[in-house]
Amino acid sequence: TECSRQDIPHSIISLLDGFKASKTLFTASKLKVFDVLNSSNSQTLEEVAGQINASVLGTERLLEAAVSLGLLERVKQQNTSVYRNTEQASRFLVSDSPESLNGYILHCNDMVWPLFSHLENAVREGTSQHERAFGKKNEEVFQDAYYSKDEVKIRFMDAMHSIARVTGKDVATAFELSSYKTACDIGGCTGAMAYEFTKAHPGLSVIVFDLPQVIEMRRHFQPKETDDRVSFVAGDFFKDDLPKADLYILARILHDWSDEKLHVLLSKLSKMCTPGCGLLVSEIFLDEERKRPSRALLQALSMTEGKQRSPTEYRDLLEKHGFTPKHIKHTDNLLDAMLFVKEDPNDKRT
Ligand code: SAM
Incomplete structure (x- = not known):
């Protein structure tokens, strides 16, 4: 039998993942991802991994998750992908911004x-x-x-x-x-x-x-x-x-x-x-x-x-x-x- 769209418990599903999303934000902050990306406008995955002193694989998963949560953006620059802070991240997540959280x-x-x-x-x-x-x-x-x-x-x-x-x-x-x-x-x-x-x-x-x-x-x-x-x-x-x-x-x-x-x-x-x-x-x-x-x-x-x-x-x-x-x-x-x-x-x- 087909499940109608209304039957999908979206709010429960987002609660299932809520703790992973919180921890993604916490970890990116703790590893200073937003500060690193603030110091130079945009960086490749390898550059970020080097600066936060973490594995490339782990950094890639963290940055991709952060993009999916709207905390970072990934754009193409001369055939390579680079990451940068969203406007909100620059304002509220960079540690020395006046309204930093x-x-x-x-x-x-x-x-x-x-x-x-x-x-x-x-x-x-x-x-x-x-x-x-x-x-x-x-x-x-x-x-x-x-x-x-x-x-x-x-x-x-x-x-x-x-x-x-x-x-x-x-x-x-x-x-x-x-x-x-x-x-x-x-x-x-x-x-x-x-x-x-x-x-x-x-x-x-x-x-x-x-x-x-x-x-x-x-x-x-x-x-x-x-x-x-x-x-x-x-x-x-x-x-x-x-x-x-x-x-x-x-x-x-x-x-x-x-x-x-x-x-x-x-x-x-x-x-x-x-x-x-x-x-x-x-x-x-x-x-x-x-x-x-x-x-x-x-x-x-x-x-x-x-x-x-x-x-x-x-x-x-x-x-x-x-x-x-x-x-x-x-x-x-x-x-x-x-x-x-x-x-x-x-x-x-x-
Ligand atoms: N009012 C600040 C604010 O809204 O950002 C801080 C709120 S914080 C939850 C509670 C504050 O009360 C802390 O700064 C703490 O040191 C202070 N505090 C706790 N017990 C206290 C006491 N017995 N005497 C004076 N200050 C106290």
């Missing part, structure tokens, strides 16, 4: 891929598989898993930096913020997001607050033109005093922690805020039925102690600490944003 891609390869290879255990046990994947227990995700080794720390910071540079402008311009003069980016990492905020808001200064191990690396990530409206303060947001500001930014912080832990941080923020102070939350917002986007739900499978939440869940969490939601923006970029304002506790009109 390279840092995040290497983090996915080196950190997330090993964790996901233990997904069965993660689901059975409901716990992070860090110990199985890396042979080391991690009590504290940042201090133990990411920051105990410099090489891993830089890779993680690079990953945060690359996402922040790609989404930062959309988050920074999501709302009218001209009434705020000083902001504090809580867990602001390399400062990439902070620089987008000062660029977008000429009257705003931003203090980046993060753990000492992160702040000590800040020079590694300074943009070419430094901005004296961005400053850095080291501390632990669960234990130490937070800098005073009239706008607090929480970008990709809340999803990492349980409600209980967040109540500690949010009650500190609430005490720091006078009525009218703002709190800007930037996360991937789940829809209210927790069906989409799958990017958020797939990320949750890494089983950190946090969770992905919908706008209503963020609202409920923050309202307990006197913050009222004012605006929400779905940016169509990697992160959405919600602006809360601290209410006057004596104001009963709410």
